Amino acid sequence: MVSQRSRVLFAIAALALGAAVLFPLWRVSLTAPQYPEGLGMYIWAHTVAGISPNDLQNINGLNHYIGMKAIVPESIPELKVMRPGILAMAALGLFVAFTGRLRYMRWWTGVLVLSAIVGLVDFWRWEYDYGHDLDLENAPIKVPGMTYQPPLIGSKNLLNFTATSLPATGGLLAIGAVLLSLGVATRARRVTA
Amino acid sequence: MSAPRRTGWIAASAAIVATLVYGFACAPANRPAGTIGTGDAASKVYVAPGTHDEFYAFLSGGFNGQVGVYGLPSGRLLKIIPVFSQFAENGYGYSEETKPMLETTFGNIPWDDLHHTALSQTNGEDDGRWLFVNANNTPRVARVDLATFETDEILQIPNSGGNHGSPFITSNSEYVLASTRFSVPIPQADVAIADYAKSFKGTISFVKADQPGKMDVAFQLLVPGYNYDLARAGKGPSKDWVFFTSYNSEQAYEKLEVNASKADKDFIAAINWKTLEACVAGGKAETWPAQYMHNTMDHATRTAQNEVKQSVKVLTPTTCPNSIYFLPTPKSPHGADVDPSGEYIVAGGKLATVIPVHSFTKLQQAIKDQAFETTIDGIPVIKYEAILAGEVKDPGLGPLHTEFDGQGYAYTSMFISSEIVKWKLGTWEIVDRAPTFYSIGHLMIPGGATTKPSGKYVVALNKITKDRYLPTGPELTQSAQIYDISGERMKLLLDFPTTGEPHYGNAIAADKIKPNQKKFFTLAENKHPQVVRNEKETGVSRSGKTVHVKMAAIRSHFSPDNLEGVQVGDTVLFHITNLEQDWDIPHGFAVMGATNAELLIMPGETRTLKWVPKTVGVYPMYCTDFCSALHQEMSGYVRVSPVGSSVPLKGNSVKAQGQVARAAARGVTLPTPPSGEGANPHAGHSMPQPR
Numbered sequence: 001m002v003s004q005r006s007r008v009l010f011a012i013a014a015l016a017l018g019a020a021v022l023f024p025l026w027r028v029s030l031t032a033p034q035y036p037e038g039l040g041m042y043i044w045a046h047t048v049a050g051i052s053p054n055d056l057q058n059i060n061g062l063n064h065y066i067g068m069k070a071i072v073p074e075s076i077p078e079l080k081v082m083r084p085g086i087l088a089m090a091a092l093g094l095f096v097a098f099t100g101r102l103r104y105m106r107w108w109t110g111v112l113v114l115s116a117i118v119g120l121v122d123f124w125r126w127e128y129d130y131g132h133d134l135d136l137e138n139a140p141i142k143v144p145g146m147t148y149q150p151p152l153i154g155s156k157n158l159l160n161f162t163a164t165s166l167p168a169t170g171g172l173l174a175i176g177a178v179l180l181s182l183g184v185a186t187r188a189r190r191v192t193a
Numbered sequence: 194m195s196a197p198r199r200t201g202w203i204a205a206s207a208a209i210v211a212t213l214v215y216g217f218a219c220a221p222a223n224r225p226a227g228t229i230g231t232g233d234a235a236s237k238v239y240v241a242p243g244t245h246d247e248f249y250a251f252l253s254g255g256f257n258g259q260v261g262v263y264g265l266p267s268g269r270l271l272k273i274i275p276v277f278s279q280f281a282e283n284g285y286g287y288s289e290e291t292k293p294m295l296e297t298t299f300g301n302i303p304w305d306d307l308h309h310t311a312l313s314q315t316n317g318e319d320d321g322r323w324l325f326v327n328a329n330n331t332p333r334v335a336r337v338d339l340a341t342f343e344t345d346e347i348l349q350i351p352n353s354g355g356n357h358g359s360p361f362i363t364s365n366s367e368y369v370l371a372s373t374r375f376s377v378p379i380p381q382a383d384v385a386i387a388d389y390a391k392s393f394k395g396t397i398s399f400v401k402a403d404q405p406g407k408m409d410v411a412f413q414l415l416v417p418g419y420n421y422d423l424a425r426a427g428k429g430p431s432k433d434w435v436f437f438t439s440y441n442s443e444q445a446y447e448k449l450e451v452n453a454s455k456a457d458k459d460f461i462a463a464i465n466w467k468t469l470e471a472c473v474a475g476g477k478a479e480t481w482p483a484q485y486m487h488n489t490m491d492h493a494t495r496t497a498q499n500e501v502k503q504s505v506k507v508l509t510p511t512t513c514p515n516s517i518y519f520l521p522t523p524k525s526p527h528g529a530d531v532d533p534s535g536e537y538i539v540a541g542g543k544l545a546t547v548i549p550v551h552s553f554t555k556l557q558q559a560i561k562d563q564a565f566e567t568t569i570d571g572i573p574v575i576k577y578e579a580i581l582a583g584e585v586k587d588p589g590l591g592p593l594h595t596e597f598d599g600q601g602y603a604y605t606s607m608f609i610s611s612e613i614v615k616w617k618l619g620t621w622e623i624v625d626r627a628p629t630f631y632s633i634g635h636l637m638i639p640g641g642a643t644t645k646p647s648g649k650y651v652v653a654l655n656k657i658t659k660d661r662y663l664p665t666g667p668e669l670t671q672s673a674q675i676y677d678i679s680g681e682r683m684k685l686l687l688d689f690p691t692t693g694e695p696h697y698g699n700a701i702a703a704d705k706i707k708p709n710q711k712k713f714f715t716l717a718e719n720k721h722p723q724v725v726r727n728e729k730e731t732g733v734s735r736s737g738k739t740v741h742v743k744m745a746a747i748r749s750h751f752s753p754d755n756l757e758g759v760q761v762g763d764t765v766l767f768h769i770t771n772l773e774q775d776w777d778i779p780h781g782f783a784v785m786g787a788t789n790a791e792l793l794i795m796p797g798e799t800r801t802l803k804w805v806p807k808t809v810g811v812y813p814m815y816c817t818d819f820c821s822a823l824h825q826e827m828s829g830y831v832r833v834s835p836v837g838s839s840v841p842l843k844g845n846s847v848k849a850q851g852q853v854a855r856a857a858a859r860g861v862t863l864p865t866p867p868s869g870e871g872a873n874p875h876a877g878h879s880m881p882q883p884r
Contacts, residue, residue, distance in 0.1 A: 037776075053774075054713075054774035054775065057774055058773075058774065058775045061747065061748060061773070061775075065821075065822070065823075140749070140822075140823050140826075141822070
């Protein structure tokens, strides 16, 4: 068993992780001279949506110039499993906090960190795919050697657009959950019950 | 004194003498331009690039039938709103959806003379919902929706000859007012013009205006056959009243210039509309047959509809006593303007040597005291002295209109002496005058017609601009001028040309309009019968000699972009839906040889162009409004074959274009495997085959 304080902190980490599905995880925003108001999308655990109601449609409309595939959330399998996965992890985390077993906590944290890494790599892979797998034969605008992969975190110029990618509320909650559980898993000491 | 200094002194004296002589000899308007406007004038109207004006100004376009929208104080033209005129720029009055807006019982009338504007009000303040405007020639009143800056509704006014005193509005937008400028036989009849006094009547109409799409002539008051000119509704204590000026109480019907200018006094008609409402509710109104049209833009289909109304309720002063009084007013009054407190009714006697001001309080007392000098057709004429609050003496020549700054001052335009005269309410003393360039008609202070004027600027709306701008042939531009009225003296800041001849105008704080702007029409809510919501729904069909083309427009192509099987003499209806859902991305459409205008289709909207090809050939069609880097490529062809040709009717829509991913990008939700048809996207995208 670990201390009461550690268990509470661990439970908070699990709850923060669960709460992440209530908010967008990531925000990709696009600005260009012609779009002073900006365009952008939120990536949720279960879907991709425009920041403004028609942003996704407008982004797809613009992306057709460079031959990029349309972003169709229904066609992304990860979005079907991510939300149940996160919720299951959160529930498991709460159970682990309840048991107060440090070993479980370390296992859970390990799985979470691993999942986060897999998730980010997967996200990067999708970005890579959208940015590189271009229908060049039908792309009205072809710039030799140009690809359009947005950054995972940070800003990048893609033709006339500046794409900025940052964690959103849900992402920050998930990052918080990782850091908190890591803290508990590495610093908690066993105490006798 | 050194030589240069002496020279300077002499030059300055000479300039002063010259100015005085010039000033006495001619109208003050001839002062050289350099002496007006002070050093900081430019900075006061300078709106830096990328920043917005403080006010929207809506200036009527007079004989162009449109409204010009300008930013103040910059004077920048922001938009032209077509109301009573066809407008080739966006196809208003040309597209099948908008043609009905210009329909009247006389037929489709593609023009009118738009004189006055009135912003909707709540509690006597501008609320920024709607702008009402009048058609002077074929009497009509229109509502412009300020979320879209489009004409939404037009109501014809029956029993009227020249809808000039219109569309002034009551303080909670209950009614817009409409009086007949030219009295006519009512109902219309074949009578001798010499029977004017016997057979001609005027009407004052109360148009219910508080609900969009539901404008209606609630009732009309039959009044003596004079010329009714302008109007203003009361506010505050006088909010149940409206005031109309009239001239030609002589009832002359020829050589009006002389014969209608003989009487020392004509009348302001003071009307209690609450009393009229009660009379109508009490069954005092007669229902007269009258045909007039009501045109509304259906918001779901974006298509205008017509309704012909068959009757109107008419009241007479004798059946509804205590509802109307005549206030004698010198001389041939033009404007009737009510100050922000609602107490003073200022008349612009265009031939008078004073500006008479009536008191609403005294009017109530005079009615109570029965201080009448006579009665005309059942309308009591109140004694001038009993209602007069005061007279502004020697104001200048030709007072027309008055606006108020909310600080206790009134500003009257002087047509003949081309100046604005500022005077104090209550003391009636003149405190300032400023020349205008030239022949000012109306003048306008933002909110000047409300209980809360924003007394920062006065805008002069001028008829003549000789020497103000580069000459442009016999006809010169019309003009507006902005004066700073925040200080004691009026300061000319800027003049700017206007479209058409501005009559009246209104200006309103930008913050009351800007946040409500519509960015696009939601495609999912488009209920046009020929809408396409994505490229898959496009297609061509024939029904007898009519060909319907359901077409999509999106950056940067039409779908279908090639049509075959159209025959000479077919009526081709291009129903084009703009699939964009983004601000400021309209698409245009034009086809060679169409005896029509272009279409300008707003995002999410469907518009229809009618085309009857007369000769065989292949006709290009293209997008007219620059939409993207590949705008030039947004084009296609229509092949027109002889009558009876065996060329099958077809359009190469989505399937032929084979871009599933593209279709998905157009809002189609279907997930598609990455391979799919993209592998051979040009399959079926065939050019017309030579036969």
